Amino acid sequence: MAPQDYNNGVPGLPYFTPKHITSPGTPAPNAQQNGSTPTLFTPLTIRGTTLRNRILVAPMCQYSTASEGPTTGALTDYHIATLGHYALKGAGLVFIEATGVQANGRISPNCPGLWSDSQIPALRRVSDFIKSQGAQSGIQLAHAGRKASTCAPWIAGAQKTAGGTRKVSVKADVDAGGWPSNVVGPMGGQEWAWDEKAADDESSGYWAPRALSEEEIGGLVQDWAAAAQRAVKAGIDVIEIHGAHGYLIHQFLSPVTNQRTDKYGGSFENRTRILVEIIKAIRAVVPDSMPVYLRISSTDWMEETEKGKKLGSWDVESSIRLAKLLPGLGVDLLDVSSGGNHPEQRINMFDSKDYQIKIAAQIRAELKKENLGLFIGAVGLITEAEQARDIVEEGGAADAAASQISDTELAKEARAAVKVTEGKEPLADVVLVARQFMREPEWVLRVAWQLGLDVAWPNQFLRVRFPKL
Numbered sequence: 190m191a192p193q194d195y196n197n198g199v200p201g202l203p204y205f206t207p208k209h210i211t212s213p214g215t216p217a218p219n220a221q222q223n224g225s226t227p228t229l230f231t232p233l234t235i236r237g238t239t240l241r242n243r244i245l246v247a248p249m250c251q252y253s254t255a256s257e258g259p260t261t262g263a264l265t266d267y268h269i270a271t272l273g274h275y276a277l278k279g280a281g282l283v284f285i286e287a288t289g290v291q292a293n294g295r296i297s298p299n300c301p302g303l304w305s306d307s308q309i310p311a312l313r314r315v316s317d318f319i320k321s322q323g324a325q326s327g328i329q330l331a332h333a334g335r336k337a338s339t340c341a342p343w344i345a346g347a348q349k350t351a352g353g354t355r356k357v358s359v360k361a362d363v364d365a366g367g368w369p370s371n372v373v374g375p376m377g378g379q380e381w382a383w384d385e386k387a388a389d390d391e392s393s394g395y396w397a398p399r400a401l402s403e404e405e406i407g408g409l410v411q412d413w414a415a416a417a418q419r420a421v422k423a424g425i426d427v428i429e430i431h432g433a434h435g436y437l438i439h440q441f442l443s444p445v446t447n448q449r450t451d452k453y454g455g456s457f458e459n460r461t462r463i464l465v466e467i468i469k470a471i472r473a474v475v476p477d478s479m480p481v482y483l484r485i486s487s488t489d490w491m492e493e494t495e496k497g498k499k500l501g502s503w504d505v506e507s508s509i510r511l512a513k514l515l516p517g518l519g520v521d522l523l524d525v526s527s528g529g530n531h532p533e534q535r536i537n538m539f540d541s542k543d544y545q546i547k548i549a550a551q552i553r554a555e556l557k558k559e560n561l562g563l564f565i566g567a568v569g570l571i572t573e574a575e576q577a578r579d580i581v582e583e584g585g586a587a588d589a590a591a592s593q594i595s596d597t598e599l600a601k602e603a604r605a606a607v608k609v610t611e612g613k614e615p616l617a618d619v620v621l622v623a624r625q626f627m628r629e630p631e632w633v634l635r636v637a638w639q640l641g642l643d644v645a646w647p648n649q650f651l652r653v654r655f656p657k658l
């Protein structure tokens with residue numbers, strides 16, 4: 190190859206950025222690997238797309254779009270800088286944060302949206318940059334339901350309650366760009382405010398929702414589909430439906446927050462109806478080649494509470510039942526999170542290291558038993574190289590790679606160097622990582638280094654690679 194051939198630009202962009210010689214975060218060509226390639230750094234094909242590795246950046250709200258004017262809810266250069274950096278440094282896919290399918294579905298007035306065609310060009314710029322670095326671009330479509338119209342967390346954090354504790358949430362009123370009278374949910378009335386506090390309680394952080402009518406639910410489902418179409422137009426690779434963390438879909442799924450008596454409440458079938466309708470509406474408008482992911486809270490963590498005992502709650506069993514329906518509906522990957530639907534939940538989401546991964550593994554195992562093809566994503570406190578590697582390690586992968594080495598002694602060494610888990614199922618197919626990426630955008634490269642794997646770095650950073658282990 191002539192020297193200039195190493196400096197081709199990424200095609201289709203209005204600016205020059207070099208096409209990386211080898212995609213960052215993938216094994217370097219001819220690299221002398223210390224053992225075989227961990228599954229974590231092998232590609233994964235889902236429908237018409239291939240992830241370059243199994244490390245995905247989980248969606249993270251940044252509260253950083255305009256709350257008024259013609260660019261309301263549109264992504265900015267801030268999102269290119271932050272999300273772009275994760276893509277540059279090797280993540281397989283980078284998710285754009287929870288994005289409102291309706292204006293009143295934003296968590297805060299500064300959250301992004303995709304309810305209007307005018308929001309497409311800014312999304313395309315972010316997506317184009319992510320993809321130009323070899324990562325897939327994903328967007329999480331969302332509706333916050335009764336948790337909408339709150340202020341950015343740093344506004345809450347700067348205020349104290351009368352009792353002297355820092356506020357967790359502050360309501361965004363009209364002056365702050367909010368929409369108090371149009372906060373919606375399955376149920377309506379002050380008793381259905383997320384924190385169940387009285388409206389005039391100075392510590393109350395959430396608005397009372399009004400109940401959505403059946404007709405409004407029909408419109409909402411169409412708005413999810415319209416937002417998905419806009420994401421396709423913007424060049425997004427993957428859509429994730431946000432069905433977790435106590436936002437609107439989760440509010441419908443759980444009997445703790447859904448006591449409706451119409452076709453959207455009551456039985457499991459009725460409570461999951463809105464989600465099923467949304468999935469079908471999205472699948473009908475996006476290309477067959479496009480993966481659709483779903484994030485759920487696999488449990489409310491409410492089984493042990495008085496409320497949970499009285500009303501019932503969304504639990505792991507419900508999640509397994511739902512998961513079994515997903516392949517038939519055209520969902521490709523289930524991203525297994527938990528909690529967020531009620532303040533009395535009996536676990537702190539961020540407390541124990543494997544709090545959600547065990548559940549992900551349980552769901553995966555149940556689906557495997559019935560031969561149902563659904564990829565599973567594990568998320569939550571994944572911060573260490575070996576931890577990430579072990580979550581997705583395919584039993585056979587290490588061995589198969591080692592057996593390709595003809596020299597017997599080398600093969601033995603290679604087997605010894607990797608944790609051979611032959612016959613053992615992975616706990617999940619991909620890992621999603623949030624906070625660690627904010628702390629350490631080059632996490633993928635550090636993980637590879639710690640695992641003794643020589644992966645490609647972006648062209649521009651080749652002179653500053655970690656030294657060989």
Ligand SMILES: Cc1cc2nc3c(=O)[nH]c(=O)nc-3n(C[C@H](O)[C@H](O)[C@H](O)COP(=O)(O)O)c2cc1C
Nearest residue numbers: 247248249250286287568569570571622623624625
């Ligand atoms: C700043 C921040 C913003 C978040 N925003 C979202 C979001 O938009 N959508 C979502 O589903 N989860 C969101 N989460 C949850 C993360 O995606 C992730 O599930 C959680 O932080 C646990 O993963 P971690 O331990 O790797 O951070 C957010 C978390 C943080 C820290």
